[in-house]
Amino acid sequence: MQAALHVQDLRKAFGGLPAANGVSLSVAPGERRLIIGPNGAGKTTLFNLITGDLVPDSGSIRLFGEEVSRLATHRRVHKGLARTFQIITLFPKDSLEHNIVLSLLGLSKARWNAFASMRDSAALYGDAQRILAVVGLEHLAKRPVAELAYGEKRRVEIAMALAQKPRVLLLDEPLAGLSREERGSVRQLIGAIPREVTVVMIEHDMDTALDMAERITVLHYGCVIVEGNRAEVVADPKTREVYLGH
Amino acid sequence: MKKKVWIFVFLTILIFLPLISGEFFVNLASQVLIFAVFAASINLLLGYGGLATLGHASYLGVAAYCSALLSLKLGLAHWATAPLALAGTTAMAALFGLIALRASGLGFLMLTLALSQVLWGTAYRWVGLTDGDNGLRGLTRPAPFGINLDDARAFYWFTLAVCAVSIWLMARFVDSPFGAALKGARDQPRRMSALGYDVWLVRWITFVYAGFWGAVAGLLFVYYHKYIHPISLSLTNSAEGLLAVIAGGSGTLAGPIAGAAIVMVLKNYVSSYIERWNMLLGFVFVLIVVFMPEGVVPGAKRIYLRCRQRFTSRT
Numbered sequence: 001m002q003a004a005l006h007v008q009d010l011r012k013a014f015g016g017l018p019a020a021n022g023v024s025l026s027v028a029p030g031e032r033r034l035i036i037g038p039n040g041a042g043k044t045t046l047f048n049l050i051t052g053d054l055v056p057d058s059g060s061i062r063l064f065g066e067e068v069s070r071l072a073t074h075r076r077v078h079k080g081l082a083r084t085f086q087i088i089t090l091f092p093k094d095s096l097e098h099n100i101v102l103s104l105l106g107l108s109k110a111r112w113n114a115f116a117s118m119r120d121s122a123a124l125y126g127d128a129q130r131i132l133a134v135v136g137l138e139h140l141a142k143r144p145v146a147e148l149a150y151g152e153k154r155r156v157e158i159a160m161a162l163a164q165k166p167r168v169l170l171l172d173e174p175l176a177g178l179s180r181e182e183r184g185s186v187r188q189l190i191g192a193i194p195r196e197v198t199v200v201m202i203e204h205d206m207d208t209a210l211d212m213a214e215r216i217t218v219l220h221y222g223c224v225i226v227e228g229n230r231a232e233v234v235a236d237p238k239t240r241e242v243y244l245g246h
Numbered sequence: 247m248k249k250k251v252w253i254f255v256f257l258t259i260l261i262f263l264p265l266i267s268g269e270f271f272v273n274l275a276s277q278v279l280i281f282a283v284f285a286a287s288i289n290l291l292l293g294y295g296g297l298a299t300l301g302h303a304s305y306l307g308v309a310a311y312c313s314a315l316l317s318l319k320l321g322l323a324h325w326a327t328a329p330l331a332l333a334g335t336t337a338m339a340a341l342f343g344l345i346a347l348r349a350s351g352l353g354f355l356m357l358t359l360a361l362s363q364v365l366w367g368t369a370y371r372w373v374g375l376t377d378g379d380n381g382l383r384g385l386t387r388p389a390p391f392g393i394n395l396d397d398a399r400a401f402y403w404f405t406l407a408v409c410a411v412s413i414w415l416m417a418r419f420v421d422s423p424f425g426a427a428l429k430g431a432r433d434q435p436r437r438m439s440a441l442g443y444d445v446w447l448v449r450w451i452t453f454v455y456a457g458f459w460g461a462v463a464g465l466l467f468v469y470y471h472k473y474i475h476p477i478s479l480s481l482t483n484s485a486e487g488l489l490a491v492i493a494g495g496s497g498t499l500a501g502p503i504a505g506a507a508i509v510m511v512l513k514n515y516v517s518s519y520i521e522r523w524n525m526l527l528g529f530v531f532v533l534i535v536v537f538m539p540e541g542v543v544p545g546a547k548r549i550y551l552r553c554r555q556r557f558t559s560r561t
Contacts, residue, residue: 051440077442089437091430102430105423106442114424114451115415121423164441 002065004029004198005050005168010059012049012222019045020056021222027168027215029064033200034213038242042222043202044086047170051083052076063168078107080167084157084174086202092146096137099145099156100128103163128163135159135189151182158189169193171201175208183208210234218242260406264399272398273470278510279402279409280466285490285502285509286416287459292488293496294420295452296432298355300484301362304342305460307479308365309335310468314382315375324388332461339457343450362484369476381475385468395469405466412459417499419455428452486513493534495541504542 005027012020019042027033035043048054050061052073061069068076091099101124105111110121132138135155140148145156154174161169174190175183187208193199203209210216216233218226226236233239264272284306291297312331316322322330346357369376376382387395395401419425430438431445438445468474477483486509494505512530517523538545 053436053439072444073439074442074444077440083440085437085440089434089440091433091437093433098426102426102438103441105426106438108423110423111427111443112424114422114455115418116423117418117421118423118426119421160441 001028003027003062004031004064005200006060006062006065007046007050008060008062010046010049010061011057012045012054013057018042018222020049020059023059023219023222023224025217025224025227027198027200029167029198030195031198032212032214033198034209034216035200035202035219036204036206036209036216037219040221041219043219044172045222046219047083047172047200047202050170051081074106077164080165081170082161082164082166082168083170084161084172086172086176088150088153088157090145090153090156090160093144095142095144096132096148096156097125097128097141100131100159100163101125103160104128104131107164131159131163134162134192136185149182151178151186154178154182154186155189158186162193166197168198168200171199171203173202173204175203175205187212257410261403264402269398272402274510274514276398276402276405276470277514278507279405280463280470281487281490281510282503282506283409283412283466284460284463284487285494285506286413286499287456287463288487289491289496289498289502290416290420290452290456290459292491293498293501294425294428294432295449297350297449297453298488299346299358300355300481300488301342301346301358301360302456302460302487303479303481303483304358304362304365305335305339305457306464306467306483307369307474307476308338309461309464310474310478311369311376311382313465313468314385314474317385318382324386328388328465331465332458335461335464336454336458339454339460340450342457343453347446347450347453359481359484362479363481366476366479366481369479376476379476381473383473385472385474387469387472401470405470408462408466412462413499413503416459420499424448424451489531493531493542495543495545498541498543501541501543508542 003026007023007025010020010023011018023046035046037043045054049056052071056069059069060067063076063079063081066079068079091102101121104124104127129138129141132141135158137152137155137159140152145153148156158174171190174186178186183205190199190212201209201213210230213230215227215229217224218233218239220242225238225242226233228236263275288299288302291299309331312334313327316327316330342361345361346354349357370378387401389395390404393400395404420428427438427443427448431443431448435445467478490505490509491502492505493508494503495501508530509527512523512527516526520526534542
């Protein structure tokens, strides 16, 4: 079966310091993959290479068999790749629904329309309402994002990514900084993502993340050191050594 | 609705202005309107795109020079010089955009400045073409539909019509889905790329569009003065446009109009009473930045809302 995301021998160094040192991984369609590793292991760098925020020194990235490593970020998005950010990256002065509308517009040809009014985009605002309902924030649609609680902003991040109807979704620490209750709701949200969407997630909350993932990749100093299912990874002495600390 | 009423009232006042004021003030108002189009075009880049430029006088000056040269050297009529000047200047903006948008922030600012200085230097030194420091004289105003624009009032109404259409089209632009993409690229360029927007292309199109409106201001400028000098391409001219936007309120539609009025009134009216008017201009900008850092229009709105809130809480 063709992989949804296939990364082969990906390398990226910053001033001689390798952040991705020959990373290879293959994620099957619909799979839930967890990327773990200690701080500085190169997890976010790997995401940035996959999305095109960083240009790799060498290696290949294939999305459903298509080589995308030389494509600009926005072109990869149009191939079905979406992401969330570790540090929340929203439009704080704008309303929630406007944030979602921007997300919907990104894949629409209407984004080039320079003379229609945004007020005429009733269909887009209707879709935004539906997406906000999925993440349970429709009652806050008109509120500026800046007025939301941190956990609600995390849900908006995910809602924006879902609005892009991705085939492969990269979630960069979606549970970071959340309270226990907020984690529960975001976890539920991620759990409800349809199976046709492949999910690759970086997460430090091991208990939650290990429950959600089908396969796990452990990164250390920019290298994949262990890969397997939960039992295999937890049992592997290399994981215990570099990550679990015993 | 309230906004539309305000626009209607403002436009009505502007339409009837020549009937209640003398020629000097009508001419001053024409200059304010021309400068408002220029400032509004800078505002597209600065206010909505987050791109501070110090080279926008290039488009005003080149359009003015193109129109003048086509008329003087080739003897073309206004109906031909105007579209040719607009097309040529817009093409130049497209080329300059390719160069300037290779950088962002200070790099972008310096590239726009460098490109405009090249044009300014050329206008000064290529005496055979531009007559250098003497400038080009002997120009005429167009006569659309046989209306003589040499009359101050007629020219004012012509300028007002062009200005109104220009500002309206710029307003449509920033209120559109493309405008939403532009503002998004200003606030979170990385996020916008991750949402599927080609941030560079969005900025480049805006750069060209702003160049086009800068060229429109240039045509009005040369029609008004019937003369063109290299100073129209100078850094001072670009900086005054930028200051007008900042003083009036960048990222607002009324801001550049208010800013243009402040700059032109100080430059052309107050200067006849105060010898060191540049000092006063600087002082006014300092006051604006200290008391209304967001600009006169948003600042005045903030103060009005605060006063209204106090008044309603008392009653």
